[in-house]
Amino acid sequence: MNSYSGSASEEFIGIDYQKKKILELIKQNRVIGLWGMGGIGKTTLAEVVYMEVRNTFESCCFLQDVREKIEKKGKESVRNEFLSILLKEKEIRIDTPFIRERLNNIRVIVVLDDVNDPEQVDRMGVKDFGDGSKIILTSRDRQVLKNGGATQIHKVEELNPKYSLQLFSITAFKQLNPSVDFLYLSYEFVWLAHGSPLALKILGAKLYSKSIEEWKSEVEKVNRFDEPKISHILKSSFDGLGKLQKDIFLDLVCFFKGESKEKVEKILSRVYRGAVSGLSSLLDKCLFDINSDGQISMHDMLEEMGKDIVDQESKYPEERKRLWNPKDVYQVLNNNKGTDRIEGIKFDMSRSDNLKLRPTCFESMPNLRYIKFDVPEFLRSWFEKSLTNGDIDIC
Structure with a gap:
């Protein structure tokens, strides 16, 4: 019986035979697509290929969760961040003088992970990359890859029984x-x-x-x-989770994905007894992960499942414990429909231009524990003064 040492390469069990196919496709094509259902390993496969060849290019960027990043930050912000990484310079924009000429003079490899609209590919300026550049796209939608310019599309294959058994054994037996x-x-x-x-x-x-x-x-x-x-x-x-683990998992899904582990532990420990132990248990169960920057990360299928569980609490958003959908938050706050059911709110105020907040809008939410508002700096002080209850955390 083979023992398992826990080396990083074990994460990529059974992926070598597909990696070879992708490396061959990259040699012959400028844009290739990796297509498959959620959870099948598209991102992992793209990462393995990217890590193997990136040092042979002048610049590189692995842009993970494109769809989610654009939803949160907007297309322009994500594109500018992407171009800044490639050109290794801060505050680059597509309209920066000579930006297209500079892009045209470098040979790059980029991965745009989880795209769901071909426009997301076009707006990243990939057509301006220099000769010999390579672009890898991943998506659940084959047509998005075609319309995004992929000349070859690889359907990511399921693990065969041998490799499936090995991956299962590593998590079930640590061997x-x-x-x-x-x-x-x-x-x-x-x-x-x-x-x-x-x-x-x-x-x-x-x-x-x-x-x-x-x-x-x-x-x-x-x-x-x-x-x-x-x-x-x-x-x-x-x-199969206990109540504490369920609550923490749903809080991670709705409020804390992308936040540092230390910050999340500090906040959750003010709300739950045994929060650190609960987080550790969820990590052991592979229900979330910690990325290289020490931030909470989670597979999008787990995130979608968690948000669906939250939304099924009631068809009326004010009757749910957690509000994460901008439309639902707007409806509750703008119409002053808060209730004692609401325990947490996450809202990007840049997603709404005409939100009208009444000074008393939080008085009807006595059990509110978290508020995660992405707000302009001039409004932040108002929120902090308005929310004086020590049991509420402003993230």
């Missing part, structure tokens, strides 16, 4: 192969995951150190679904 007593059940879970790396990691992490009876019970739960899907596996993992 490359299952324990003998759990071999048959391990194959059951591998089949249920259908080669999805995300599902395999979630299942394995959930079952780590559990008894064989608990494994059998989990197989029965997942098999109750008419057609086992990744979304069902993720939801089953959430359902």
Whole structure:
């Protein structure tokens, strides 16, 4: 039985054979696309290829979560940040003098990850990159890749049974192969995951150190679904959490993705007893991650599942505990419809030009714990003066 040492390369189990295909496609094409369903490993595959070849280019940039970044910051802000990285200069804009000429004179490799609109590709200025430049796009939508200029599209393949078993074993047993007593059940879970790396990691992490009876019970739960899907596996993992873990997970989803781990621990510890332990448990279950900058990160399928759980609390936003959707926040605040159900609010005020806040708008929310408002500096002092209750954290 092979032991597992936990080296970083294990994260990319079973990816080498696809990596070789992509490297060949890159040689012959300027723009290639990686296409597949959520959780199949598009971002990981793109990262492996990017890391292998980036040193052979004059400049490089891996822009992850393009769709989400544009939703949060706007197209111009993301594009300017992207160009600044490529040209290694602060405050670069597309209308900066001679910007197109400068881009045309460098050979770059870029990854635009999770695009859902071909316009997102065009606005990044990829047509201006110099000869020999390479662009890798990832998307769940094949047509987006075609319209975005990809001349070759690779469908990211599911992990085969051998590699699926290895990835599952690493999270379930911390070794490359299952324990003998759990071999048959391990194959059951591998089949249920259908080669999805995300599902395999979630299942394995959930079952780590559990008894064989608990494994059998989990197989029965997942098999109750008419057609086992990744979304069902993720939801089953959430359902198995305790109340504290569920609350912390939903708070991460709605309020804290992209925030530093230290900051999140500090805030959550003011609200929950055992918050640090709860965060650690969720990390062990692969329900979120910490990126290289020490920030909370999460697969978009987990984020979508969490937000859907929050939204299903009520069809009326004022009757939900967490408000994250700008339209819902606007409706509640603009119409002064706050209730004692609301515990947290996240809102980018740049997304609304005509929000009218009454001085008393928070008085009807006595259980409000978090406010994460992206506000202009001149308004921030007003918020801080208005929210004097020590139980509320302004992020």
